[in-house]
Amino acid sequence: MSPKQILNKMEELFPDAQSELINWGTPFQFLVCILLSAQTTDKGVNSVTKSLFKKYPDSKSFAMAKIEEVERFIKSVNYYRTKAKHIIKAAQIIEQEFSGVVPSTVEDLIKLPGVGYKTANVYLNDLYKKNEGIAVDTHVARVAKRLGLTKHTDPNKIAKDLEKLYLKEDWWKINRYFVLYGRYICRAKMKKSDCVFKGICTYCTGL
Numbered sequence: 001m002s003p004k005q006i007l008n009k010m011e012e013l014f015p016d017a018q019s020e021l022i023n024w025g026t027p028f029q030f031l032v033c034i035l036l037s038a039q040t041t042d043k044g045v046n047s048v049t050k051s052l053f054k055k056y057p058d059s060k061s062f063a064m065a066k067i068e069e070v071e072r073f074i075k076s077v078n079y080y081r082t083k084a085k086h087i088i089k090a091a092q093i094i095e096q097e098f099s100g101v102v103p104s105t106v107e108d109l110i111k112l113p114g115v116g117y118k119t120a121n122v123y124l125n126d127l128y129k130k131n132e133g134i135a136v137d138t139h140v141a142r143v144a145k146r147l148g149l150t151k152h153t154d155p156n157k158i159a160k161d162l163e164k165l166y167l168k169e170d171w172w173k174i175n176r177y178f179v180l181y182g183r184y185i186c187r188a189k190m191k192k193s194d195c196v197f198k199g200i201c202t203y204c205t206g207l
């Protein structure tokens, strides 16, 4: 099965695939959701963002926010202290250097604290299908490795391997479908499965 056929199968499995982050209505709010989602479930992020965005709807209000107050809204989220600091600082940079508009290139996005290659590409691909790069998180890394698409463990090297295997126009799909496949089917601790890739993946024994 070719890399493209693997992706096609995943698209068939999740025909209505969307980001599972909700409660956001602007690009800046979406970026905040992604920053909060590191090492945290989307459900955990969704549980705090409604009240957070009611109090701080935009980069201007976050830029002026007191860190302890932002922490209070997000303290059920892992690493909330670091995340509060990053979000406020990112908002200040967006206000001062980007006229209140979230930048739209990886090069500019990674100037924001807490935003690396993965976060920048999740943001750009989910919102704009920008295809500047492939975002590799723990699910993408695990699934790509098990399916023989990479031998690496370093997310940046996995991203480069996947970027060689897939057409640029499909890059935005990799994170979206591999994450869902990893989250709901090819889970971290599983050992048994009769998944659609049983023919090419020997990691699991049959059910």
Ligand code: SF4
Binding pocket: 146, 147, 185, 186, 187, 192, 193, 195, 196, 197, 198, 201, 202, 203, 204
């Ligand atoms: S056989 Fe198991 S490890 Fe391999 S792709 Fe399927 S669910 Fe994942």
